[in-house]
Amino acid sequence: MLIIAHRGARSTHPENTLSAIQAALDVGCQAIEIDVQEHDGQFWVIHDKWLNRTTDHICKLHWLSAEKLKKVKVAKTETIPTLIEVLKLIDGKCALNIELKGVQHLELLYHHLDFALEQCNFDADQLIISSFKHDWLKQIKQQQPQWLLGALSASKGIDKSQFAKDLGATSINLDLDIVDEDYVHHAKQLGLSVFVYTVNQPEDWQWLADIGVDGVFCDCPAEAIAQFAQPSGFKWL
Numbered sequence: 001m002l003i004i005a006h007r008g009a010r011s012t013h014p015e016n017t018l019s020a021i022q023a024a025l026d027v028g029c030q031a032i033e034i035d036v037q038e039h040d041g042q043f044w045v046i047h048d049k050w051l052n053r054t055t056d057h058i059c060k061l062h063w064l065s066a067e068k069l070k071k072v073k074v075a076k077t078e079t080i081p082t083l084i085e086v087l088k089l090i091d092g093k094c095a096l097n098i099e100l101k102g103v104q105h106l107e108l109l110y111h112h113l114d115f116a117l118e119q120c121n122f123d124a125d126q127l128i129i130s131s132f133k134h135d136w137l138k139q140i141k142q143q144q145p146q147w148l149l150g151a152l153s154a155s156k157g158i159d160k161s162q163f164a165k166d167l168g169a170t171s172i173n174l175d176l177d178i179v180d181e182d183y184v185h186h187a188k189q190l191g192l193s194v195f196v197y198t199v200n201q202p203e204d205w206q207w208l209a210d211i212g213v214d215g216v217f218c219d220c221p222a223e224a225i226a227q228f229a230q231p232s233g234f235k236w237l
Contacts, residue, residue: 002215003224004031006198011220014075016045018089027222030234033097036083038104040066043083083112092121095234100131110144125235130173141168148236161187170237171195181211
């Protein structure tokens, strides 16, 4: 079962930072998940719109210019990385799940994806774009259908996994609290991979592996990798 480092190696390093991503690479992660927010012509690798939880500032991301954002500190020592910086650091060494949290211009996303292929040694099937905002995923599939999509959900609707299939997604990414064997089986019947977030307990890892889940988003990837052999050179498709 694939272990995806959730916001990097978040249990030991500040989430969504270059050090967390490097730590995930160092322990042999074959896939990493990050969150991005668009602002001032760049994609910033940070989960929240507000800076309060993870930085030394109490304000919204969008209240600061790009110049001022680069002076914001995470855990007193690190800066909020841009997506370009993350792509350069990973340099195609593992697969990457980019979760869209706040985006105004999909053209800017496409620019970053092209940069990953042309300048950072990624293959297209090492990259997957995920979001809870399925209208963005639909737009991406209509505008540039070559990119892989992961449809996020924290509920089990009456159509089960059909919405992800209809979006043209490669995977359905599900909240641990709503996963059951029936949901996984339905997704598999539709040809979807199933990834589950956020899973940090060995008993849950094993249960999900037993019911056919393809991978988990995990804050403590080193511990999970010690339990599950990882596919070398993993690609989402």
